Amino acid sequence: MTWLFPRFLASVLAMAAGGLLGYWTGGPIRASLLGALIGGAIGVGIIALLDTVRGYRLIHWLAGSQEGAAPRDTGFWGEIGYRVERSIRNRERGAEQERLRLEQFISAMEASPNGILLLDERDQITWCNSVAADHFGLDPKRDRQQPVTNLVRSPGFVAALQLERTQEPVVMPDLHGRGTLSIVIRTYGEGLRLVISHDITQRERADAMRRDFVANVSHEIRTPLTVLAGFIETMGNLPLTEPERRRVLTLMGQQTQRMQTLVADLLTLAQLEGSPRPASDRWVPLAKLFAQAQADAAGLSMGRHQFKFPEQCPAQVAGNEAEFLSAITNVVNNAVRYTPEGGAITVSWRVREDGSGEVAVADTGIGIDREHIPRLTERFYRVDGSRSRDTGGTGLGLSIVKHVVQRHGGELEVRSEVGKGSRFILILPPARVRAGRSDPGTPQINAPERSAA
The missing domain is CATH 3.30.565.10 (Histidine kinase-like ATPase, C-terminal domain)
Structure with a gap:
């Protein structure tokens, strides 16, 4: 409030000076009181005119881009200009910080290995990263504000969007038919949707290979074991001649060797996958x-x-x-x-x-x-x-x-x-x-x- 007293004092002094000057000039015509009133009004008018000029300069600066400094006047208008400029600069710094945070957040979502798709309350696309664009065959710029169901027509995906809340992920083939996607849909805000897509092609392939591996190992071992069990039962229940016995033992040895070879190969693979890389100096x-x-x-x-x-x-x-x-x-x-x-x-x-x-x-x-x-x-x-x-x-x-x-x-x-x-x-x-x-x-x-x- 340091500007209040000087402003009040300037107004009083201007009015007093104008009134005194009017009193002196009105004396010869015997209108000292009227001259004093007119002089005081003129003094106040001069102060008001100066305020108008300073206010206009501040308004003109505010109406512009505010890139430069505010008018550096003294008193009331100088204080207002300083405070307004400081407030604008603080808001600009805050807006710049928020812009940087938003850019970093968008960059983080863009760098995500998962596809991220944002939908509004009418299931229109508001934003998507490049991974989601590849998964769903979208154009991140051209397809904004387009209903996602017009562009992604997978029945499972459309059905999941129609549910108020989905807990289980939706599994569907990608647009190119080269792999499999797992899609999670979550609601946030006022009816907004977050769609996260993840390529599970390698995981599905690994699971299939693991299932096939177990099935193949079981089959490969079960076959010779069945043969051995049959021969053992034959030798225990039937009287065999010496040539027949030797033939049965030979076949049993072949099946045993087959299982030993299989187990040895499996152990070799396990050792290769679990051991460090061989040295390069031997x-x-x-x-x-x-x-x-x-x-x-x-x-x-x-x-x-x-x-x-x-x-x-x-x-x-x-x-x-x-x-x-x-x-x-x-x-x-x-x-x-x-x-x-x-x-x-x-x-x-x-x-x-x-x-x-x-x-x-x-x-x-x-x-x-x-x-x-x-x-x-x-x-x-x-x-x-x-x-x-x-x-x-x-x-x-x-x-x-x-x-x-x-x-x-x-x-x-x-x-x-x-x-x-x-x-x-x-x-x-x-x-x-x-x-x-x-x-x-x-x-x-x-x-x-x-x-x-």
Whole structure:
């Protein structure tokens, strides 16, 4: 209130000065009292005129953009201008802070891995992030203020919107038919709706794979167990001759070996998935791996195939020797199983231009349809289930190969054509490849070409 007393004093002084001046000027014409009144009124009028000018300047500033400073007058209007300007600046700062918070909130919703869709009380779209636009096939700008039911016509979604409250999520395919969405609808405010969509394609696929895995393991183990139980009952209830007994024992041993192989492969997969990545400073000679894989494949082939392995291979690879051997052996043995008698199996090694290494196993077998190739490394996936069981496979070999190669930073490529054979390529990164002998103390075991007709 510091402006009140000076303003009152200025008004009194102006009125007094004007009245005194009017009194003096009215004396000669004997109208001193009238002159004093007129002079006082003129003094007050001058103060009022000055106030009008100052008020106009403040009003003019308020009518504009208020970007500059308010008029810096003294007294009453200066105090009003200062307070109004401070209030405006405080509100501008508050509005800017709220704008920044809103931008951050919108950015957070935009960065959400879930789709977020805001609907008004008439189910018209007020805002959606890019994930929701992709899930529902919307345009975030063009489709605003459009009824969502005109754009998303899934019966389950429309039915959920018609309910006052939904507790369970709605599961529906996405617009492109490439996956599955889980949608949750919540009400907030005065009839407003929040729609959250989540892509559960991978989870659904993982659940399906887990169910298939359990079912396949149960089936694979139940079959030999049923055979063993039948043979045991036969041996206990029927008198068998010595040749019959030996045949039954042989079949029981085969079924037992089948279960042991299956359990061993399952344990290998569990170990691969649960153990850390192999070290990159333990070097394994490829010649040793090829020699062991060739011996194993020759035993499985029993002279029915022709084999060709690298005659000289001084290269080394870094990693786990047992895992490398398992991967190469699985690929070579698969080639043996699916190549008819008299076919050829070729194993080769080369260093690519970028320094990566390539182990390739080619056969002249029955080949694989293109539609099956992407799923070959799935557990228990078989192109021909009956043939796989006849050949003794567990359906886990290529899954093991994929895990081994990926754990060493590489990848598995499959090329095949029905009736013309297949080619499986294990690619290892340059950091895990030595093109030649770098450690004279490491023995190199050659794998000469072996042919069995």
